Amino acid sequence: MNKAPLGRLIGASLGPGDPQLITRRAWAALQSGARWLYPVKKAEESSYALGIVERGGLPVPADAEALVFPMTRDAIALAKAWARAATRTVELLQQGRDLVFLVEGDASTFATFGHLTRVVRELAPEVIVDTIPGVSSFAAAAASTSLTLAEEDETFAVIPAAYGVEVIDRLLDEFDTLVLLKVKPLIDEVLALLEKRDLLATSCFIEKVGSPDERIVHDVASLAGEKVNYLSLMLVQNPKRVRGELRRGCRKTRPASPHCGSD
Incomplete structure (x- = not known):
């Protein structure tokens, strides 16, 4: 006897x-009749991702369901939480109805959705996953602050600040712009490094970008000693970085082409 086909698992980047940054494709998925799943840190707690959709004016379906993803570094607790979330997701997919998982930011960038899909596929390898891209927090932050992440031949990198100031210090010599995500635990250490590198004036702090509680701080030194929000990042530009020589034009291994030119 053939099994009924599974529903699709859709990651809707918000x-x-x-809410005005929700793409038309994600908006359509939310209204497609698929059942909503949304992440929470604790049972009965509010969901940041769900709040984005609610501010956009869409009513939350009665059968929308929360999946708990706790904020902890306890490997055992995390493994159990992921297993529960994935098992429940597969149970719902087996009903044949599509599921749309609400993702803040972009589903492919430091998002819960990527981990969820991996565990779901371990349980149900045949599941079809549809990832809808969206606006990342750092792209929105750059727009809100009128800063440019990279121009022409410039480079930029995106890293969690948790890698530490030694890594950040090294990368400042490798990239013109650094995006430091989740700076809350290391804010004072990062500020001390920026002062040492004389980069305070070319750095900007952004908290809860795009939300009603968005906060932009250009005078980042004023944040010393402050307890900032978890949803915060810092854009650091190093205009004094020494760049290496770039190879321009066509590769020498290719035959001459009329379409190749010089800068």
Whole structure:
């Protein structure tokens, strides 16, 4: 006897906080009749991702369901939480109805959705996953602050600040712009490094970008000693970085082409 086909698992990227940044494709998925799943840190707690959709004016379906993803570094607790979330997701998919998982920011960038899909596929390898891209927090932050992440031949990198100031210090010599995500635990250490590198004036702090509580701080030194929100990042530009020589034009291994030119 053939099994009924599974529903699709759709990751709907919602952007970092402003419902106007929800793409038309994600908006259509939310209204497609698929059942909504949304992440929470604790049972009965509010969901940041769900709040974005609610601010956009869409009513929450009665059968929308929360999946708990606790904020902990306890490997055992995390493994149990992921297993529960994935098992429940597969149970719902087996009903044949599509599921749309609400993702703040972009589903492919430091998002819960990527981990969820891996565990779901371990349980149900045949599941079809549809990932809808969206606006990342750092792209929205750059727009809100009128800063440019990279121009022409410039480079930029995106890293969690948790890698530590030694890594950040080294990368400042490798990239013109650094995006430091989740700076809350290391804010004072990062500020001390920026002061040492004389980069305070070319750095900007953004908290809850795109949400009603968005906060932009250009005078980042004023944040010393402050307890900032978990949903915060810092854009650090190093205009004094020494760049290496770039190879321009066509590769020498290719035959001459009329379409190749010089800068």
